[in-house]
Amino acid sequence: MAVAHPTRHLLRAKDLADARYREPLDVETLARAARLSPAHFSREFRRAFGEPPHRYLLHRRLERAAALLRSTDRSVADICLTVGLRSVGSFTTSFGRMFGMSPTAYRAAHPPAVTRARVPTCVLLAWARPASSTFGEDSTTGPG
């Protein structure tokens, strides 16, 4: 039987964050998917993908929120809960730091991309995810 590449388990955790961001996922759950202890998992995830897992998950949630703002008329509070975040205030703050404007202003500024091109979901998920590394929500770890 083939032995999986060690990074393959980390990819499984990343996929889990992408697929189940709506749920109350935490790093411990992601670490279990990667078959690693939480501390080791966070280090290895960062080494493989360039950012710690909790930040990856938050950015995924913000990306999905941005997509819903662009493509639906649902309320900001509803979208916040839908993407797995519990506090509308924190969501609005995080969103503003990431996108440079409020969720409402973002919605007004961005018509849906799908009206312009047939873009596969995987491309939307990958390219629309915010990439800033100076977000500031990751106060426990520095660059490394």
Added chain:
Amino acid sequence: MLKQLTNVTVWVHDQDEALAFYTEKLGMELRDDVTVAEMGNFRWLTVGVPGQTDVAIVLMAVPGPPVFDAETQAQLQALVAKGAAGGLFFATDDVRSTYEELKGRGVEFQQEPTEQPYGIDAGFRDPSGNQMRMAQLA
């Protein structure tokens, strides 16, 4: 003038594992399985979608020296494991039933069937980490 696309290459960590996945789980057919002793036992392994005989998927092991130095080999293997080495898109007439069928065979899905303006799509991975997608276009 180019005439047609005939082969696409997918890097895999283990050819036996990949062959079992692509044939037994995805339902593809084996096209070629040739090992060339005088080329360091290079194994030309291809599969394809039944009925689509003019395009084959080459399940290519990541080679070491003399093709790639050991560092490049390790880097490429890691990229594949990270899901950063590209992927394949397939079409199906019924994403939801295919999803159930493949999931029942143990295929690892990264995205359940999702409605899109262009149809319904879903995403999964092969054992090495390569991204696979299938779409039922509207």
